[in-house]
Amino acid sequence: MMHNPLRPPPPLRLVDAAPAPSSATPQAIIRVEDLSIVFDVRRGQVIAVDRVSLAVMSGEFVSLVGPSGCGKSTLLNAMAGLERPFEGQVMVAGEPMLAPRPDIGMVFQQPHxxxxxxxxxxxxxxxxxxxxxxxxxxxxxxxxxxxxxxxxxxxxxxxxxxxxxxxxxxxxxxxxxxPRVLLMDEPFGALDAQTRAVMQDNLLELRDRINATIVFVTHDIDEAILLSDRVLIMSAGPGRILRDLSVGLPRPRSSAILTDPAYLALKRDCLDLIRTEGRKAFEQMETVT
Amino acid sequence: MSIGGRNRANAAGRLSVLVGVLSVPTFVGVWELIARSRIVNAVLFPPPSTVAVAVLDWIHSGQFFEDLSASLFRVTAGFLIGTAGGIMLGVLTGQFRLVSSLLSPLFHILRPIPPIAFVPIVILWFGLSEAGKLFLVVWGVFFTVWLATHIGVQKVDRGLIRAAQMLGTPRRQMLSEIVLLGALPYIVVGLRTAVSISFYTLVAAELAGAFAGIVYRIEIAQQNMQTGQVMGGLAALGLLSFIADRSFAAIAERAVWWR
Structure with a gap:
């Protein structure tokens, strides 16, 4: 429905290693505007995503990090067109996302x-x-x-x-x-630690060759910092974006940066935030039950 | 000691193979002895030799192949029509809630009625024509295949469907490939049940009145007190459905080719 057959997909850019030659002001390819997503449950409704706004620039690698149940996968599904907004909207390449589109690819936690x-x-x-x-x-x-x-x-x-x-x-x-946008929902979450490290290195390498915008959901902070240009930290449910951290670490990266002092400082920031949030989520659960 | 153990296990294995090979001949031998011993009435309980002669006569007269092809046609055609309809409607009711709300209640009411119970009404509707016999077999096969497909479609991994959606799979291909193949392991189980059901309903269909067929021949032989022929017919029917079931099992194993 949303796919425009008149517009040819962009050419395959597997070899071209240079980043997208954009104009001086980088274009936001994904715009999430005041997005709320509400699920019906047996006793009423649950707010999974609460008035989230964010933008992802073309060619950027952005990670969404947060405790489990914080709505990060729901937010990603909304970008994929698999989840309808309750309020607000998701625009990808200038068009609202209401159904899956082939110019937006998705990798799930299970290979499927x-x-x-x-x-x-x-x-x-x-x-x-x-x-x-x-x-x-x-x-x-x-x-x-x-x-x-x-x-x-x-x-x-x-x-x-x-x-x-x-x-x-x-x-x-x-x-x-x-795809112009590749969405990844904890793609390495089900793998063992060794395989995961190899896959992360592979993805870094791959990313230089495909030059797609990537949004990556994970609860692993190391993974998020290692891979991303930006890390968005989400609060415990209802999901909100708590902090938007730029990862200034030089590229090309490899798992070697995991001991870099700049990296460690960044990680400490993230961990503090997440720990506070995790505790909040835990206390919320206690009061609910 | 372990060698002795293995020898003993080998001996036990050889013995069970031997017993297995001798099982049917022993049974036939005992039957022959009892039938000839005048303990029982040989007219009602003829020895296997009499049955064998009756079967040979049946084959020589040319009627056997006529009967066989008539029965095989009913079973095969009924199975194919019932299967096609069952799979098609199973995909629709499994996939579309509205279609399911429309048809599933009706199907669930009709499904438990044994096809044999339809014989009287089928005779009224179709007389002794071939269509009535096909109707009975189709009826028996359809509901089994429909239910298996319906359940199979609902159990298709939602992740596969989402993955296919993300890749831009058109609606039609979604049904004909992702949903259908995703449900195939369930459908195959339903089909195998349907094979034996098609033979059950064949019996009802031919007993209701026919002009050729293996069960029809059994009935005629019974009216003529040709008990040898009756038993020969039973044996032929048993062998036929056995072969059908085994060959279907072999096909089914290959049908889900990716396993």
Missing amino acids: LFPWKSVRRNIAHGPRALGKSKAEALRTADDLIEMIGLTKFANAYPHTLSGGMQQRVAIARALANQ
Whole structure:
């Protein structure tokens, strides 16, 4: 419904390492304006997101961090068009988000790969769905498979892959439509610590090549600081944005910065905020029950 | 000691294979002995040799293949029509709440009525035509497949649907690929049940009056007191549904090809 077939998707920019050549004032690609999201529950309603406003610039990597249940995933789903606003609106590339759009990709906590399709065909699904020829879709898939280093597994079925490999396929599948915005909902949350570290490094590398705007939800502060240009810290439910921290650490980054003093100072700030919020959330729960 | 243990296990394994191989021949032998011993009336309880002769006559007369093809046609056509309808409506009721509200209550009322109970009304509606027999088999198959599909569609992982939505999957492909294949493991289980149901309803359909068919032949033989032929027909029916079930199980294993 929201997809405009007359506007061709932007070209695949896998090789171009330079950031988006924007004009002097960077353009906000995502604008969340006074957004509230309310869920119906058995006894009335719950406010999941409470009058949140934020902007994400084109090409930026922004993380949403907060205690569990703070509405960060709901906020992300609203950016994806999977959740309708109760109040306010979400504009992506100048259009209100009311339904999912193929120029906005999403990676979930679980890979959600189509079990009946090989790795190659999973990745080719998006381009095929958008009407690309089979040959073209498979070519895109093969390029991405090479990029995520799974060439040997191109024809394997998802259940034969490890969790980390499956998630890499899910990322490639989301990138196959060349999205302008990539939304990631705790994509590494279900992985073991070692795999997660490798995936973070991979994502940093990948990000330099795809040049998409990324919004990343996590409850892991290390992860948020390591990956992002900006970290938005959310309050315990109802979800509100508490603090907007710029991560001034130089790029390219790797997990080596985890011991950098600037990094540690930033982390201390975040931890203090989150700890206060976490305690508040805990006390709220106590009073409710 | 472990070697002795393994030997004993081997011996036990060999013995059970041997007993398994001898099971049916022993049973047939005992049956032959009892039937010939005049303990029972051999006209009502003929020995297997008489049954075998009756079956051979049946085959030689050419009627066997006529009966077999008539029965196979009813089962196959009824199964295919019932399956197609069941899957189609199952996807619709499973996926669209409004369609489900419209049809599910009706289907749940009709589903528990045994298809055999429809024989009288089917004779009134269709007479002794082929359509009436197909109707009964289709009726039996349809509800089983519909319910399995309906449940399967509702159990499709919501995450898969969201992922497909995010990739721009058109509505039609969402139903024909994501929902249908997501529900396939459930549908296949329903189909296997439907295979045996189609044979149950075949019996009702042919007993209601037919001009050819394996169950029809059993009924005619009964009226002529040809008990050998009756038992031969039963054996043929048993063998047929056994083969159908086994081959369907083999197909089903490949139907969910990604496992």
